[in-house]
Amino acid sequence: MKIIDYIRVVFGVIFVNLILLLVSCSSHRKGAEVKESRVPVPLASGIEMVPVRMKSGHPTDNESIEAALAEPEAFYKRALRLNAEAIRGTPQLRFEVLGFTDRIECRENCQELSARRARMVYDWLLAAGVSSSSLKAPVGRGSNMPIGDNETDEGRSRNRRVEINPTAD
Numbered sequence: 192m193k194i195i196d197y198i199r200v201v202f203g204v205i206f207v208n209l210i211l212l213l214v215s216c217s218s219h220r221k222g223a224e225v226k227e228s229r230v231p232v233p234l235a236s237g238i239e240m241v242p243v244r245m246k247s248g249h250p251t252d253n254e255s256i257e258a259a260l261a262e263p264e265a266f267y268k269r270a271l272r273l274n275a276e277a278i279r280g281t282p283q284l285r286f287e288v289l290g291f292t293d294r295i296e297c298r299e300n301c302q303e304l305s306a307r308r309a310r311m312v313y314d315w316l317l318a319a320g321v322s323s324s325s326l327k328a329p330v331g332r333g334s335n336m337p338i339g340d341n342e343t344d345e346g347r348s349r350n351r352r353v354e355i356n357p358t359a360d
Contacts, residue, residue: 238277238284240355241270243312247296247351248304250311259311261348271312274355275319281357282322288313288329289354291336293347306331312353327358 244261251259260267278286290309292301309329317323339346 238281238357240274240277240286240357242352242354243267243270243274244348245308245351245353247293247347250307256311256315259308261351271315272319275316275321278316278321278325278355282325284357285325285327285360287327287354287356287358288316289356290329290331291350291352291354292334293339293350294334294337294341295347296351297334301333302331304331305333308351308353312355316355327360 244267245259246261249259250256256271257264257268278284288309290305290307290312292305292308294301297304306329309331313326313329316326334341334350337346337350338352339349341347341350
């Protein structure tokens with residue numbers, strides 16, 4: 192990997208995280224208590240992937256990824272492209288693709304919906320030129336491991352996501 196490519200990936204991830212922070216801050220009213228924030232954590236791999244949020248109940252069967260992405264859709268499409276670029280730029284690593292739901296959107300079959308989310312992003316990454324050898328099989332985690340408060344709209348929105356994480360194997 193050329194040094195300029197590495198610099199592009201790093202600055203791309205930094206840019207996306209900055210936008211995430213700005214969007215997160217602007218979604219809170221002035222004077223409102225902020226219960227949690229997304230602070231980037233340095234990883235051993237040096238890569239932090241951007242989680243991709245989905246609309247409630249999406250994707251449905253045969254739905255495009257554009258229709259399933261949460262707003263702002265353009266932001267999450269760019270996040271997907273940057274994630275794909277980071278994966279292609281680090282062939283020595285493998286990545287897991289994990290889908291999640293909030294606790295409310297799927298009372299009975301959260302596992303299936305989260306698996307559809309993970310599969311959709313996995314398939315998109317492959318179509319974007321990511322090698323299948325760089326990815327583990329997609330996994331749905333249901334409503335386990337929430338990162339937001341399931342009692343609020345914003346918290347549930349944060350929980351409807353797909354994470355792409357570097358793995359040890």
